[in-house]
Amino acid sequence: MCPVVPGGGYPRPVTTTAVRPLRADAARNRALIVDAARRLFAERGLDVTLHDVAEAAGVGVGTVYRRFPDKDALLAGLVTAKYETLVELAERAAARPSGREALREYLLGAMELRASDRSLSTAVMRAAPQTEQALALRARLSEVVGGVVERAHAEHALREGFTADDVPAVTSMIGSIADRTRGESPDAWRRYGLLIADAVCPPAGELPPLVGEPLPPPTSGTCAAPRP
Known part of the structure; x- marks a missing residue:
């Protein structure tokens, strides 16, 4: 079950250090950034940039970089x-x-x-x-x-x-x-x-029927898509 990185081996741990508690406004910005990042990564994958996250969170990109110096940290x-x-x-x-x-x-x-x-x-x-x-x-x-x-x-x-x-x-x-x-x-x-x-x-017993409809064959140059 353990995932491996391309070329073998496992991802290197990211070490963390203790930090002082955040001010109320900084904590609020951090929550906005994390929520926006979670939503964007879920919707679009890992190609999202910190600029994208800042725009979605409604904060300046400098605010994002102060909390997360790079995308890996986020x-x-x-x-x-x-x-x-x-x-x-x-x-x-x-x-x-x-x-x-x-x-x-x-x-x-x-x-x-x-x-x-x-x-x-x-x-x-x-x-x-x-x-x-x-x-x-x-x-x-x-x-x-x-x-x-x-x-x-x-x-x-x-x-x-x-x-x-x-x-x-x-x-x-x-x-x-x-x-x-x-x-x-x-x-x-x-x-x-x-x-x-x-x-x-x-499952135990009789197999239930499949749900939904099969996807149609893809047209030339496109991925399979559901029927209209």
């Missing part, structure tokens, strides 16, 4: 928050009575998170800067998801050969569909998310 805090959300999802799923239910809940939940957040895969699963806290959360996520996968295998509910390391890949695949269809059909990804979940860990 991303470090957001990555931690994303891990916290994933760990919370995994631990809630792990409390389900069976490994089958636990894995399906986590798979479909992680797909939904990725479908709504364009930056999730690139920030968490690639080379974004990560604090010691984020690295500890990543280790916890790997532990919990690995345990869920083991339970599902022990119940013979999971396709042979599927591992916890496959989870980020399948969520990223569904995210790609969500990114391409978000404007016209924001729920189109659910059909294919369910298809993958059923393929690797089918």
Whole structure:
């Protein structure tokens, strides 16, 4: 489950130092900046600039740079928050009575998170800067998801050969569909998310029908898009 950076190895931790409490206006600006960055990264991915963040937050770009000297510093805090959300999802799923239910809940939940957040895969699963806290959360996520996968295998509910390391890949695949269809059909990804979940860990009993409609073939030079 642990992500690697291109070329091997893991992202280097970003060290943090204690700082004095912020004044009320500085704290308010920081909250505006973080909220704007979270929204922009989720909508547009990691190509967002600090100038974009400043404009969305309604503050001067100098204010952003005083709080975050570069985009990596801003991303470090957001990555931690994303891990916290994933760990919370995994631990809630792990409390389900069976490994089958636990894995399906986590798979479909992680797909939904990725479908709504364009930056999730690139920030968490690639080379974004990560604090010691984020690295500890990543280790916890790997532990919990690995345990869920083991339970599902022990119940013979999971396709042979599927591992916890496959989870980020399948969520990223569904995210790609969500990114391409978000404007016209924001729920189109659910059909294919369910298809993958059923393929690797089918529900007990009869398979339910797929939701939604299949995407039409792409036209020349374009990506697949939902039917009008």
